[in-house]
Amino acid sequence: MAHLHRLELDLDVFAGPFDLLLALILREELDLLEVELAEIVVAYLDHLEARDELDLEAATEFLVLIAALLELKSRLMLPGEELEELDELAPAEAAEELLQRMLQYARFRGAAEWLTGRRSEEEGWLYRSAPPPPELRRVQATEQAYEPDVLGEALGGLLRTPPPLDLRHIRAPRVSLADRVAVLRGLLRRSASFSFDEAVEGADRVTVAVTLFALLELYKRGEAGWEQGEPFGEITVSAA
Amino acid sequence: MTPLARTLEALLFLSPEPVSIKDLADATGAWDDEVTETLGELRHHLQGHGVALREVGGGFTLAADPATEAAARRLLGRARTPALTPAQAETLSIVAYLQPVSRPEVARIRGVAADSATSALVERGLIEEAGRSQFGAVLYRTTSLFLKLFGLRSLDELPDPERWDPSPEEQTALRDRLLRAGEERAA
Numbered sequence: 198m199a200h201l202h203r204l205e206l207d208l209d210v211f212a213g214p215f216d217l218l219l220a221l222i223l224r225e226e227l228d229l230l231e232v233e234l235a236e237i238v239v240a241y242l243d244h245l246e247a248r249d250e251l252d253l254e255a256a257t258e259f260l261v262l263i264a265a266l267l268e269l270k271s272r273l274m275l276p277g278e279e280l281e282e283l284d285e286l287a288p289a290e291a292a293e294e295l296l297q298r299m300l301q302y303a304r305f306r307g308a309a310e311w312l313t314g315r316r317s318e319e320e321g322w323l324y325r326s327a328p329p330p331p332e333l334r335r336v337q338a339t340e341q342a343y344e345p346d347v348l349g350e351a352l353g354g355l356l357r358t359p360p361p362l363d364l365r366h367i368r369a370p371r372v373s374l375a376d377r378v379a380v381l382r383g384l385l386r387r388s389a390s391f392s393f394d395e396a397v398e399g400a401d402r403v404t405v406a407v408t409l410f411a412l413l414e415l416y417k418r419g420e421a422g423w424e425q426g427e428p429f430g431e432i433t434v435s436a437a
Numbered sequence: 438m439t440p441l442a443r444t445l446e447a448l449l450f451l452s453p454e455p456v457s458i459k460d461l462a463d464a465t466g467a468w469d470d471e472v473t474e475t476l477g478e479l480r481h482h483l484q485g486h487g488v489a490l491r492e493v494g495g496g497f498t499l500a501a502d503p504a505t506e507a508a509a510r511r512l513l514g515r516a517r518t519p520a521l522t523p524a525q526a527e528t529l530s531i532v533a534y535l536q537p538v539s540r541p542e543v544a545r546i547r548g549v550a551a552d553s554a555t556s557a558l559v560e561r562g563l564i565e566e567a568g569r570s571q572f573g574a575v576l577y578r579t580t581s582l583f584l585k586l587f588g589l590r591s592l593d594e595l596p597d598p599e600r601w602d603p604s605p606e607e608q609t610a611l612r613d614r615l616l617r618a619g620e621e622r623a624a
Binding site: 296298299300301302303304305306307308309310311312313315316317318319320321322323324325326327328329330 | 450451452453491498499500501502503504505506509510517520521523526527529530531533534546547548585586587588589595596598599600601602603608611612
């Protein structure tokens with residue numbers, strides 16, 4: 198709608214934003230019969246040309262609006278005594294078209310009268326309007342889905358902050374880097390070289406990993422060197 | 438009154454909406470035929486009472502006798518709802534016969550826009566939305582409240598609308614008059 202608001206129209210009977218024109222026509226303050234709809238279309242095409250891009254959404258909206266206006270206008274031209282505008286149609290054709298519409302309308306006008314009569318006959322009958330007591334109400338899944346309380350409860354569960362996880366059952370790591378560095382240093386003091394397997398004999402995977410890390414640490418500090426003849430082969434650790 | 442008739446009366450007393458024979462049979466464990474027959478007994482029993490048994494909107498329901506209406510309205514403080522305007526009645530009749538039907542179609546038949554009549558009918562609970570047409574227009578159908586308020590068992594009870602068509606003579610007269618108007622214009 199944003200683009201339509203900016204569309205200025207210079208019509209013989211009206212100059213202003215398109216939506217105002219629409220509003221005026223809908224409020225019947227401006228006779229639709231006096232408005233040249235072709236002018237609106239031309240004005241809009243100019244407006245589109247001035248803009249480089251084609252906004253499909255705005256263009257579609259315009260189509261819908263102009264179609265509605267055309268329908269309104271043609272409807273204003275058809276019924277009753279105001280037949281002057283029907284010249285394009287042959288009189289017989291126009292009369293037949295009009296007749297068919299009048300006949301269809303007459304049918305539903307009759308039905309409307311019948312319904313009105315029926316309603317006034319029935320008006321005296323009053324029915325229970327209170328709902329049954331809540332404890333007797335049938336629970337329907339679809340019905341309940343629209344209960345604000347049910348929705349709120351369902352959503353509330355998602356919005357609530359979950360309680361902090363209890364991690365006490367997870368044991369704190371028992372192997373520290375400092376420990377393993379101390380172990381390696383002890384081994385180095387006892388012999389000039391030893392195999393890595395000796396240093397981690399019977400240890401679990403975490404200990405093996407931390408020990409390797411400790412070895413790297415010692416290498417970095419220049420306290421130890423190591424050798425491995427082949428991949429997956431024995432690692433020999435020696436004092437630097 | 439038989440025990441079944443007593444039970445049916447109680448069930449209808451508790452139900453705010455008309456209850457079908459099948460639902461009554463399911464609830465009481467009786468056969469459909471028994472329920473139908475016993476409803477007849479109940480109807481007979483209630484004659485001359487303040488409430489009567491009525492068959493509307495696809496089921497059975499208890500309703501206050503029209504003779505009690507004025508007192509009931511005073512007690513409940515409810516005035517009569519205003520009668521349908523001609524535009525509302527026309528729109529309602531088109532929806533009732535052609536449902537599901539879109540607002541543009543109603544407007545086409547009536548020759549004027551049906552927006553306010555349609556929303557008034559929706560507000561009164563007589564019609565409701567029933568999906569969308571292939572062109573995206575909202576479709577409307579009548580509600581069960583419509584059947585109840587108009588005392589109809591089902592939509593099948595609506596009379597054949599052809600009865601309101603103008604007679605062949607009237608149609609001929611109309612056509613002639615329209616043709617003459619057209620010729621005068623062309624001349």
